[in-house]
Amino acid sequence: MAAVVLGWNPATAFGAGPGRTDFAAAAATVDSTGLFGTRWRVGRGQRLDLGTDVWLFAQGRHGRGLLGHGIVASAPQPGAALPARLGLLAGIVFDLLLTPGDALPAELLTASVPDLNWNAVRSTGTIVPAQAQASLRSAWASYLRSLPVPEGWQGAVDPTIPLPGSMPQDTLRQVAVNRFEHDPDAVQRCVAFHGTSCAACGLSMQQIYGPAGAEYIQVHHIVPPAAIGPDYVLDPVSDLLPMCPNCHAMSHRGAPDPYTPAELRQMLASSAGPRRAPNPLPGAVATPDQLSALADAERLREAPENRREAAEDRREAEQIMNPRPNTQ
Numbered sequence: 001m002a003a004v005v006l007g008w009n010p011a012t013a014f015g016a017g018p019g020r021t022d023f024a025a026a027a028a029t030v031d032s033t034g035l036f037g038t039r040w041r042v043g044r045g046q047r048l049d050l051g052t053d054v055w056l057f058a059q060g061r062h063g064r065g066l067l068g069h070g071i072v073a074s075a076p077q078p079g080a081a082l083p084a085r086l087g088l089l090a091g092i093v094f095d096l097l098l099t100p101g102d103a104l105p106a107e108l109l110t111a112s113v114p115d116l117n118w119n120a121v122r123s124t125g126t127i128v129p130a131q132a133q134a135s136l137r138s139a140w141a142s143y144l145r146s147l148p149v150p151e152g153w154q155g156a157v158d159p160t161i162p163l164p165g166s167m168p169q170d171t172l173r174q175v176a177v178n179r180f181e182h183d184p185d186a187v188q189r190c191v192a193f194h195g196t197s198c199a200a201c202g203l204s205m206q207q208i209y210g211p212a213g214a215e216y217i218q219v220h221h222i223v224p225p226a227a228i229g230p231d232y233v234l235d236p237v238s239d240l241l242p243m244c245p246n247c248h249a250m251s252h253r254g255a256p257d258p259y260t261p262a263e264l265r266q267m268l269a270s271s272a273g274p275r276r277a278p279n280p281l282p283g284a285v286a287t288p289d290q291l292s293a294l295a296d297a298e299r300l301r302e303a304p305e306n307r308r309e310a311a312e313d314r315r316e317a318e319q320i321m322n323p324r325p326n327t328q
Contacts, residue, residue, distance in 0.1 A: 065103030
């Protein structure tokens, strides 16, 4: 799929036509909602298919560099506020807009993406050569990872969400997600109350992956979508539950409503799936010795014959260690 770079001077208005605004307002909208839609003037002969990747390139004395990413949401067409001879208006939806001072510098782009002439980017759009798209995505993703994670970004809660622009649009698919499950404040309050173990299977990511999994867990919204009205107010404690990625994904396979944690536990039990590893210290990682001791204790509790054998072994050991005195 094609990709295009749109040149923009930060000293001018952002967008064109009915969506024209200032950049600060557009960036604030992206921060609060995740998206900002506007119209953009493109060349008459410019073909931009729906879903085409759009990169925003800042120009002028304010500092040149990549400033944002979006996609084409509506094909170029004539606009009432723009004579056809001057170009067409394309609908663009931006999913990331950096502050001008945080743009990926043009010098780095020239070095890492030499197949595109960054000194000749047009405001009406410059097509990114096919051989340059991979290097552009790589440079963009690496640069974004070097910046602090934006507060409130969904990826701060769910790291499986790719960075905007890091993957081609045709490798992604639209997934309807519950916005409450990606609300950082709601997630934090839910985990603070319920802890970081999965409410369905009991899995602790730290217990499995060690320090890398510490405090990581997804959350699941248990209220069926049909029950959510316009006046609905989220209660992070009663409406959200921590779930590991596996159980969370399975819960959303329920139809018409998601599977409940109880239903997931029943599935696990009926399928004889892996049992939860015992953990004697809630919120901590058990040592191998502790797990071995608990496993031995579990076997003794479940098998009566083992209990008898263990008792006989103890008696024999006591007789060897403490032999009865000879009274003859």
